[in-house]
Amino acid sequence: MITAKGLFKRYRKTVAVDHLSFDVRPGVVTGFLGPNGSGKSTTMRLMLGLDHGEGETLFDGQRFGTIRRPMNEVGALLEAKPFHPTRSARNHLRMLAAANRIADKRVDEVMEFVGLGDVKRKKPKGYSLGMAQRLGLAQALLGDPRTLLLDEPTNGLDPHGIHWMRDVLKTLAAEGRTIFVSSHLLSEMQLMADELVVIGRGTMIFNGDVDTFVREFTQSQVVVRGPETAGLAETLKSEGADVVSEGDALVVSGLEIGKVGHLAFAGGVELHELSTRRASLEEAFMSATGASEQFVAKEPVRAAAPAAVEGEAL
Ligand SMILES: Nc1ncnc2c1ncn2[C@@H]1O[C@H](COP(=O)(O)OP(=O)(O)OP(=O)(O)O)[C@@H](O)[C@H]1O
Structure with a gap:
């Protein structure tokens, strides 16, 4: 169970996260949605104490900073490719495992699980974005944690990879874990998430189950x-x-x-x-967050048609 209370973060004049409070229940996948720049990544960083701000997040009743063996409680995938450039993927995970008193054999187990068994001795700098996401998930799962926080884990995955990630997260949730995952792929979120936290410009728009969200906003x-x-x-x-x-x-x-x-x-x-x-989740999302969209593209302007020259065939 995650309990976030009064999360707040300001960057100079920009309030990125504005007093957000929400609960994320175990046993289901909770999707974290919001338009570009609405504060999802900042919220996740605040939750893990990686950003200075206000508020408090409890993971099964404990603040992240006070958990004795954090990798065994909370696994996080916040950005792809945060890996050591010259160490092999396997050695990168072995080092983390050693520092967190996790058995070496767990490294091979998670690398097989995420489908990187054949390339585990390669350096992550040669990995594609999709492979890096898989390695990020392997790292998050290393300590077999009860809670997972994943920021855009499907970013860079091909359709098979996206399908796989959905199955993995649903299975992990069904085992009783707490899964909090952001994604821009709304059709994917509709298939994957049971509950939602939807924000716009750092403020709460909706926290509840997907069906209620779609009913309320469409x-x-x-x-x-x-x-x-x-x-x-x-x-x-x-x-x-x-x-x-x-x-x-x-x-x-x-x-x-x-x-x-x-x-x-x-x-x-x-x-x-x-x-x-x-209606679809996408329609509900558009209706719920339309007013809080920060970056609105202008209609494409068509190049003016060349003026017809009299007597010239066009
Ligand atoms: N390091 C920073 N310095 C200044 N402003 C920042 C910084 N990081 C984020 N912001 C601002 O905070 C707001 C929230 O950004 P954030 O990256 O958390 O949004 P997001 O919902 O994750 O966006 P996206 O969906 O595009 O990834 C934005 O207005 C952004 O410009």
């Missing part, structure tokens, strides 16, 4: 299909719904599925489908 729609729904469309509109035709279906916004079903039944309309279409 409007679900009702899909209606049947051989003759034109009359029903008019009835639904007169009840205040927005109705759009999509092929042979009606997509209804603004009315509950029960109400749509009732109106169809009352009007004697035959239905072949009546279902709810849930």
Whole structure:
């Protein structure tokens, strides 16, 4: 269990993290989301005491700095490639293992686990970003910790790697561990996370389960299909719904599925489908964080078309 209380960090005029408090439960994957520059990395650094700021983070009741054998309690992957440039990957981990009184055989175990068994004697400076992420995860797992903090662990991984990382994190969570992971891949987060902490400009936007987040920040729609729904469309509109035709279906916004079903039944309309279409995590994220986006790109400007010269074929 992670309990973060009143985390605050200012860089000169910029308040990067503004009194954030949240809990991260064991047994589930908790996703950490926010637009670029919203303070995710700073929050994670504050949680581990790697940045000076205010507030307190407890890992199973203990502050990181007071844990006697931190690698056995909290594993962290904050940035890819923080490795010794000339030592082999295996020796890098062996050195860490020795310093933390972790058995040498655990090094080979975690390197096999993350799929780097064949390249463990190579130097990490020759690793790709995806391989470096795997090595970072191996390092985080070295002490078999109960808590994992991972900042963008899928960064640089190929689709197989992303799929693998998702399975690994879900499995580790199912073993009862506490997993706190940031990612920009919202479709991936939708498949991986059970709970969310969503921030914007350093402040809390949402802390709770994924389904509630999507429900709170989007409007679900009702899909209606049947051989003759034109009359029903008019009835639904007169009840205040927005109705759009999509092929042979009606997509209804603004009315509950029960109400749509009732109106169809009352009007004697035959239905072949009546279902709810849930919005995606991405739609909910856009709606929840739109106002707190810091870096908004301008619409691309198209180069002006050359003026037509009279008589010249274009
Ligand atoms: N070392 C620093 N010095 C000054 N400002 C900083 C520093 N690190 C971060 N910031 C500022 O703090 C804010 C939060 O940055 P942070 O990197 O924590 O955001 P983030 O959510 O991790 O961003 P991203 O999603 O782009 O990785 C930003 O406005 C950033 O410019």
